[in-house]
Amino acid sequence: MKSRELREQVRQIGIEQTQMLLSGSWWHSIDLGNGQVTPGVHSLSEMQTLYQALELPEDLTGRSLLDIGCWDGFYTFETERHGARVTAVDCWRPSNFFTAGQVLNSKAEFHELNVYDIRKAKIGAFDIVLFMGVLYHLRHPLLALERVCEVTRDFAIIESHIIDKMREADEPVMEFYEFDELGGQYDNWWAPNVECMAQMARSAGFARVELLYRTETRAALKAYRKWNDKPESVHPGLVIRDVINASTYDHRFPRSGPHSFLSIWVEGLPKTARRWDTRVEVGGFGIHPAYVGPPGDPQYSNLTQINAPMPPGLNLGQVLMRVWHDGKLSNDFAIELIEGSPW
Numbered sequence: 031m032k033s034r035e036l037r038e039q040v041r042q043i044g045i046e047q048t049q050m051l052l053s054g055s056w057w058h059s060i061d062l063g064n065g066q067v068t069p070g071v072h073s074l075s076e077m078q079t080l081y082q083a084l085e086l087p088e089d090l091t092g093r094s095l096l097d098i099g100c101w102d103g104f105y106t107f108e109t110e111r112h113g114a115r116v117t118a119v120d121c122w123r124p125s126n127f128f129t130a131g132q133v134l135n136s137k138a139e140f141h142e143l144n145v146y147d148i149r150k151a152k153i154g155a156f157d158i159v160l161f162m163g164v165l166y167h168l169r170h171p172l173l174a175l176e177r178v179c180e181v182t183r184d185f186a187i188i189e190s191h192i193i194d195k196m197r198e199a200d201e202p203v204m205e206f207y208e209f210d211e212l213g214g215q216y217d218n219w220w221a222p223n224v225e226c227m228a229q230m231a232r233s234a235g236f237a238r239v240e241l242l243y244r245t246e247t248r249a250a251l252k253a254y255r256k257w258n259d260k261p262e263s264v265h266p267g268l269v270i271r272d273v274i275n276a277s278t279y280d281h282r283f284p285r286s287g288p289h290s291f292l293s294i295w296v297e298g299l300p301k302t303a304r305r306w307d308t309r310v311e312v313g314g315f316g317i318h319p320a321y322v323g324p325p326g327d328p329q330y331s332n333l334t335q336i337n338a339p340m341p342p343g344l345n346l347g348q349v350l351m352r353v354w355h356d357g358k359l360s361n362d363f364a365i366e367l368i369e370g371s372p373w
């Protein structure tokens with residue numbers, strides 16, 4: 031259990047935040063030009079330090095970016111200043127965002143949307159997605175991460191309050207707050223440790239995650255949709271023989287939903303291959319296998335079975351998939367993605 035003193039400290043910070051919000055003041059300091067800076071709780075230099083810690087490319091020209099939970103809009107306007115084509119989303123219309131946007135002559139698009147309603151069919155997909163300071167405000171954090179993954183093409187930055195200080199653990203842990211136990215605020219529901227954040231991001235469909243930073247109470251992860259170790263050329267000794275739907279045992283593949291689980295039958299994988307060193311890619315997106323090992327049916331003992339969920343955000347129609355292991359890349363195998371359930 032966390033100590034009473036710590037709980038009190040965290041509660042106090044929350045009370046200050048709430049007072050700040052009620053007084054209608056700014057959370058982000060934003061440089062409006064002409065020497066004007068919005069009077070944010072976080073100073074401009076603090077905001078710039080946080081921005082630097084995200085390690086975004088200096089030049090974002092030509093990149094599309096989605097800022098989920100934009101609030102006053104510091105990250106929207108800063109990434110726009112670096113050249114990105116930005117879309118901002120929040121579950122309400124924060125007036126500060128529009129005030130600052132007008133002064134800055136921002137071209138950023140704004141959508142008033144709950145994170146659960148962010149769907150590729152509705153707002154498209156983005157090279158980069160910022161999902162910062164929102165996770166612990168959500169009752170359904172894993173569903174939200176699935177939505178984030180669905181609209182991410184390259185990587186997402188996931189930033190959250192964390193509980194590692196209070197619960198040292200290598201195991202994934204999340205704390206639940208029924209009332210105002212976290213920061214004295216009623217809209218805080220769950221806070222994970224870093225291990226839990228990373229595992230949830232992968233489970234939501236990201237191929238791999240890197241820790242950008244961790245302080246006593248906050249952490250940011252960079253969650254990628256693609257593997258970074260794909261071999262350049264096909265190895266003739268590694269061959270995908272067949273791919274079936276792991277739920278329905280046939281060749282119909284819904285692109286999402288409870289039955290979109292793949293079973294890949296591969297020749298040439300060593301018996302020592304495991305899920306952490308075996309890569310699956312579908313339609314260009316990496317995904318973690320849930321199982322790598324002998325097939326259930328002994329007549330196929332010359333093959334290895336790889337089971338993996340379908341990566342979120344794929345288009346309907348034909349997609350190519352491939353696997354690799356230990357520097358050996360398989361052939362391309364085409365499957366046809368359909369809408370909805372096969373039943």
Ligand SMILES: C[S@@+](CC[C@H](N)C(=O)[O-])C[C@H]1O[C@@H](n2cnc3c(N)ncnc32)[C@H](O)[C@@H]1O
Binds near residue numbers: 098121145163164
């Ligand atoms: C703590 S602020 C973070 C602001 C900014 N992203 C940052 O990191 O400084 C959380 C923001 O997420 C928004 N938010 C909370 N729940 C949300 C939801 N379900 N869907 C979309 N936005 C949400 C809030 O309105 C608020 O603007």
